[in-house]
Amino acid sequence: MKNIDSVANSIDKNKELIEGISEGEMLNKKRDIKGGFSTYDLKNKSQTELFRIRDNSSTDFYYKKTYYFHNKKVIKAIIEIEDWNSKSEMQQIYKAIYYYDNDKILKVENENIKFSNAKSVLNLGNHYNKEFYANRAK
Numbered sequence: 001m002k003n004i005d006s007v008a009n010s011i012d013k014n015k016e017l018i019e020g021i022s023e024g025e026m027l028n029k030k031r032d033i034k035g036g037f038s039t040y041d042l043k044n045k046s047q048t049e050l051f052r053i054r055d056n057s058s059t060d061f062y063y064k065k066t067y068y069f070h071n072k073k074v075i076k077a078i079i080e081i082e083d084w085n086s087k088s089e090m091q092q093i094y095k096a097i098y099y100y101d102n103d104k105i106l107k108v109e110n111e112n113i114k115f116s117n118a119k120s121v122l123n124l125g126n127h128y129n130k131e132f133y134a135n136r137a138k
Helices: 002-013 118-137
Strands: 018-027 033-043 050-058 062-070 073-084 090-101 104-109
Touching (some): 002 050, 002 062, 002 073, 050 118, 062 118, 073 118, 090 118
Antiparallel strands (some): 018 033, 033 050, 050 062, 062 073, 073 090, 090 104
16 A cells, blocks of 8 residues: 555655646536535646546535546545534544555545445546546547
8 A cells, every 4th residue: 555655645746747627516406506516637747647636525515535546547545524513614524545456446444335435436536537538539
């Protein structure tokens, strides 16, 4: 896991990468606004390789999902949920960390299946990855 953490840390610190953002509203079935989202992708300058996705959404809680990619594969994911406490401060109520190698689960830390599970987290990371490269092919 140290190697994966090292790769993730180097991605976070790499000033040569550029970040894109998309934001919007989340609607319920009646088309009423129920929250918002922001998605940040970190890629190389030519925008041909994805290194990290941060997907944040706010509805009843504040959800933060961070995915790290290496050689076009998910290598690490962090799922966090926050809520406002009685002092009007954000408080983390859940954090799980997942490690992957070539679509195989290597290690899971602090998972609670009420909030996330390794397979669905991987599937969502693979979806983000697929969407990024599909949009580059257009």
